[in-house]
Amino acid sequence: MSNVTEFPKGGCVLAGINSVLSAIDRVCPIFHSGPGCCMQTTASDAGQSGHKSSCFVSAVSIPSSNMLEKEVVFGGTNKLRTTIQGAVDIIDADAYFVLTGCTAGIIGDDIASVTNEFFEKGIPVYPIETPGFTGDSNLGYETVWNTFLDKVIEKDVPKDDKLVNIFGIIPYHDPFWSGTLEEIDRILSRLGLKVNTFFTKGQGIETIRKSSGAALNIIVNPWLFKGPAAKYESKFGVPSLRIPGLFVGATDTTKFVRKVAEELHLDKDLVEKVIADEEKYVYSYLGQAIGVLSWKRFAVVADANNAVGFTRYLANDYSFTPVLVIISEPIFRPEDKETIIKEIENLEYARPPKVLFLSDQYEINQAIREEEEEITLLVGSSNDREVALEKDIQFILGAFPMSERLIFNRTYAGYRGSLTFTEDIYDNN
Amino acid sequence: MAINLSNSNVATRENRIGSITGYVGTLKDLATKSECGTLKGCSRCFSQSSTCLSSCALGQLCGIRDIALIHHGPAGCSVAAAGAYYMAKVMSKKRGVTSNTIYVGTDMNENDTIFGSTNALRNVILEVNKRYSPKAIFVSSSCATGIIGEDIDSIVDEVRDEVGVPIVAVHCEGFKSRIWATGFDISDHAVLQSIVQPPREGVKTNKINFKNFFESARPEIIEMFKNFDLDPVFLYCNSTVEELSHISESLATTCICGTLGNYLGNALEEKYGVPYVRSINQCGIVGFETWLREIGRVTGRSEPIEKYIQEQRAIYLPQIEEIKKQLEGKTAVLGMGPGYTFEVSRVLNELGIKVVWALAWHYDKKYENGDVPPSMKYLLDTDIDFEASVADQQNFEVMNILHKYQPDMYLSRHPGSTVWAIKNGTPAIYVADEYMIFGYKHTLEFAKTVLDAINNRSFEENLAKRTKLPYTDWWYQQNVDKFLEETK
Numbered sequence: 001m002s003n004v005t006e007f008p009k010g011g012c013v014l015a016g017i018n019s020v021l022s023a024i025d026r027v028c029p030i031f032h033s034g035p036g037c038c039m040q041t042t043a044s045d046a047g048q049s050g051h052k053s054s055c056f057v058s059a060v061s062i063p064s065s066n067m068l069e070k071e072v073v074f075g076g077t078n079k080l081r082t083t084i085q086g087a088v089d090i091i092d093a094d095a096y097f098v099l100t101g102c103t104a105g106i107i108g109d110d111i112a113s114v115t116n117e118f119f120e121k122g123i124p125v126y127p128i129e130t131p132g133f134t135g136d137s138n139l140g141y142e143t144v145w146n147t148f149l150d151k152v153i154e155k156d157v158p159k160d161d162k163l164v165n166i167f168g169i170i171p172y173h174d175p176f177w178s179g180t181l182e183e184i185d186r187i188l189s190r191l192g193l194k195v196n197t198f199f200t201k202g203q204g205i206e207t208i209r210k211s212s213g214a215a216l217n218i219i220v221n222p223w224l225f226k227g228p229a230a231k232y233e234s235k236f237g238v239p240s241l242r243i244p245g246l247f248v249g250a251t252d253t254t255k256f257v258r259k260v261a262e263e264l265h266l267d268k269d270l271v272e273k274v275i276a277d278e279e280k281y282v283y284s285y286l287g288q289a290i291g292v293l294s295w296k297r298f299a300v301v302a303d304a305n306n307a308v309g310f311t312r313y314l315a316n317d318y319s320f321t322p323v324l325v326i327i328s329e330p331i332f333r334p335e336d337k338e339t340i341i342k343e344i345e346n347l348e349y350a351r352p353p354k355v356l357f358l359s360d361q362y363e364i365n366q367a368i369r370e371e372e373e374e375i376t377l378l379v380g381s382s383n384d385r386e387v388a389l390e391k392d393i394q395f396i397l398g399a400f401p402m403s404e405r406l407i408f409n410r411t412y413a414g415y416r417g418s419l420t421f422t423e424d425i426y427d428n429n
Numbered sequence: 430m431a432i433n434l435s436n437s438n439v440a441t442r443e444n445r446i447g448s449i450t451g452y453v454g455t456l457k458d459l460a461t462k463s464e465c466g467t468l469k470g471c472s473r474c475f476s477q478s479s480t481c482l483s484s485c486a487l488g489q490l491c492g493i494r495d496i497a498l499i500h501h502g503p504a505g506c507s508v509a510a511a512g513a514y515y516m517a518k519v520m521s522k523k524r525g526v527t528s529n530t531i532y533v534g535t536d537m538n539e540n541d542t543i544f545g546s547t548n549a550l551r552n553v554i555l556e557v558n559k560r561y562s563p564k565a566i567f568v569s570s571s572c573a574t575g576i577i578g579e580d581i582d583s584i585v586d587e588v589r590d591e592v593g594v595p596i597v598a599v600h601c602e603g604f605k606s607r608i609w610a611t612g613f614d615i616s617d618h619a620v621l622q623s624i625v626q627p628p629r630e631g632v633k634t635n636k637i638n639f640k641n642f643f644e645s646a647r648p649e650i651i652e653m654f655k656n657f658d659l660d661p662v663f664l665y666c667n668s669t670v671e672e673l674s675h676i677s678e679s680l681a682t683t684c685i686c687g688t689l690g691n692y693l694g695n696a697l698e699e700k701y702g703v704p705y706v707r708s709i710n711q712c713g714i715v716g717f718e719t720w721l722r723e724i725g726r727v728t729g730r731s732e733p734i735e736k737y738i739q740e741q742r743a744i745y746l747p748q749i750e751e752i753k754k755q756l757e758g759k760t761a762v763l764g765m766g767p768g769y770t771f772e773v774s775r776v777l778n779e780l781g782i783k784v785v786w787a788l789a790w791h792y793d794k795k796y797e798n799g800d801v802p803p804s805m806k807y808l809l810d811t812d813i814d815f816e817a818s819v820a821d822q823q824n825f826e827v828m829n830i831l832h833k834y835q836p837d838m839y840l841s842r843h844p845g846s847t848v849w850a851i852k853n854g855t856p857a858i859y860v861a862d863e864y865m866i867f868g869y870k871h872t873l874e875f876a877k878t879v880l881d882a883i884n885n886r887s888f889e890e891n892l893a894k895r896t897k898l899p900y901t902d903w904w905y906q907q908n909v910d911k912f913l914e915e916t917k
Contacts, residue, residue, distance in 0.1 A: 036481015
């Protein structure tokens with residue numbers, strides 16, 4: 001239902017779909033939408049998420065049928081057909097996906113039958129019939145994987161007991177996505193695993209097609225990807241391990257490593273050696289800067305995944321006091337909220353913070369303004385900087401939307417990311 | 430063309446002033462055909478992303494201080510404009526003023542597209558008014574609300590008395606026009622309809638309306654205009670509702686970009702007799718002088734303006750001449766909105782750079798008053814000609830041209846466009862700031878920037894060596910008009 005949302009965070013489902021497809025090498029999205037949807041969705045996710053944009057095609061180079069009044073009235077399938085043909089002629093891609101804007105969705109253009117004409121000729125063009133108004137960027141991530149599961153991923157791929165798929169980190173939506181995937185990849189590779197991140201290392205559609213051969217899906221997110229995970233299991237027999245929140249710092253990352261090792265029955269000696277080695281690395285640095293950062297009472301405003309990671313690291317590994325955590329992405333299922341609250345409240349050391357679910361900036365600002373306990377550090381998005389300034393709270397820009405930082409491979413995740421996070425708290429970016 | 434402020438809908442540029450988005454030929458042909466009325470635009474059977482007119486319309490409006498913008502549509506439509514809002518906040522900070530402008534989305538969902546949501550919209554408007562006490566409220570539509578036929582005008586009429594501040598519907602269906610600059614007209618129309626008041630009797634002023642994007646040259650323009658006893662009112666970035674209500678009293682209206690300012694300028698002239706300064710724009714030497722002289726003529730200040738021109742010439746012309754020696758004979762391709770393409774082409778010509786191809790994202794055959802845009806007329810009268818196209822931001826056409834002509838530089842006012850030129854190994858100059866080539870001083874700076882860009886190509890060349898562009902070899906061998914077809 002229509003309601004008041006001041007500065008909505010994240011785009012529509014189309015934005016999520018575009019973000020995911022853009023991150024896969026040699027994959028070309030084709031918008032069947034109004035003339036502005038491609039630029040709008042690019043601006044709403046990639047444009048506010050650390051200023052990276054796709055290498056292969058992005059923004060102005062993405063094909064779009066640019067539907068106008070004529071198409072709204074008479075239907076846009078003819079325009080779509082010539083747009084796909086042109087895309088195939090001029091863009092040398094390994095696969096093409098047709099995205100549906102609100103306009104095409106409401107007037108009911110039959111997209112699948114147009115893409116079929118191409119598919120039958122052996123050209124890999126796939127339809128994604130989920131118009132913009134059906135949801136947000138998060139849904140877009142799931143929608144793409146559902147499309148892959150239904151139409152792209154192959155059956156009868158030989159199983160590889162060392163191959164794992166990583167899910168739960170949304171490219172071009174989570175500002176730290178590439179660095180986070182690279183850190184996960186680095187850690188798991190040390191355990192002797194082969195890692196499909198899908199969005200780094202130039203992995204492309206072929207990796208996705210063969211992803212059914214994996215031994216395990218690892219979902220790093222408290223709530224996302226339930227539907228696709230079930231489908232992976234039922235259709236391709238790939239089980240899932242859910243890590244209910246990003247791991248930042250030695251404690252949670254080691255817990256993550258042990259869970260994966262247990263699930264895949266990895267060699268215990270190797271696992272313990274890697275853990276000892278990584279923990280030593282982290283603490284040898286932390287030990288070199290003791291007392292450099294002053295002690296903080298902190299608040300976090302972020303998506304659930306990062307909020308869990310930031311809160312747990314600062315409270316559980318770095319002796320800071322958690323006061324308030326605001327989950328700023330829309331979470332609809334009550335059981336998902338419970339999982340998130342549990343992860344944030346279940347702290348070994350600190351007393352649990354207050355947890356709120358608010359995506360309207362007005363309400364977020366009110367909650368921080370009216371918090372009775374003192375807050376001396378706020379980790380949040382560009383939208384939250386203003387209230388931090390107003391209350392004279394130290395502010396760290398660590399969540400989407402992120403307009404004032406350029407992020408290449410930086411991450412706060414894992415062993416090494418926690419050092420970067422700690423550095424940034426000192427630098428006060 | 431008469432401007433009708435009693436209706437909240439603005440006719441599109443295509444319908445009002447015959448604007449087109451598809452053409453390949455030469456500058457002369459384009460201008461001659463528009464002058465005699467035979468120019469017919471083409472459409473594309475294949476296209477890449479264009480831009481939404483709502484970004485232009487709402488981006489302009491959210492620069493106004495202390496207003497509320499309610500975007501009635503799915504969340505995705507509202508999010509993008511948050512970038513524009515962010516920009517406006519930065520701009521108010523830069524100027525040292527505060528803006529409490531608020532950008533609200535209504536987060537329309539699937540149910541709303543089936544059952545409508547006018548009732549909910551009414552509540553959203555009232556809630557926004559209560560929460561933020563804005564000085565004016567703009568309620569925008571989107572593609573989705575447009576197609577299902579939400580009657581925003583009626584809701585706005587119903588709540589007008591209750592909210593007690595200017596409130597107006599802003600019709601921003603993205604599919605309405607293939608020309609995103611129609612969005613500028615839409616924002617002007619909304620401001621004229623809801624905020625601008627008829628001139629108060631007996632008010633004497635030395636104000637001049639200055640329509641621009643981000644007022645980055647504000648202090649120096651204020652300083653310059655002091656010489657002529659003129660006080661510029663910059664629109665809309667950091668404008669207040671109070672200021673806007675009196676722009677009908679100004680001595681004249683001028684703008685930094687004809688595409689941006691044309692509708693407001695003509696409307697103020699037609700409705701309230703405020704003269705609209707119609708000249709080539711302030712880019713480069715001839716542009717700057719012509720513009721200043723026209724202001725002098727319209728406001729009766731020719732004498733101090735002539736004096737200023739002579740003083741400034743003495744300072745800057747010798748320096749510009751010096752740099753020109755190093756730029757002589759270099760080649761350029763440029764792709765910009767029509768308000769800049771044909772102005773910047775003129776400046777490049779002044780600097781001795783040869784334009785081999787100019788792309789305008791769209792082209793207005795005639796401005797609101799029926800004349801061919803002044804920048805085109807100037808190029809024609811001065812016998813300058815080059816290959817030109819009207820290209821709707823189509824990247825594949827830009828890349829085809831860059832690949833064929835291998836120019837020394839590519840200039841664009843759209844960052845996405847320069848990205849691809851740089852990947853191609855072409856030094857690209859992002860003419861981001863609208864004042865980048867303003868007057869003598871910035872023309873000199875611009876010339877230096879161009880020189881820097883083409884002298885050190887380390888990044889472009891190193892990147893291009895390691896980058897594979899997505900386009901097929903087949904495409905590079907085609908004519909650039911391959912996908913253009915006669916509009917049916």
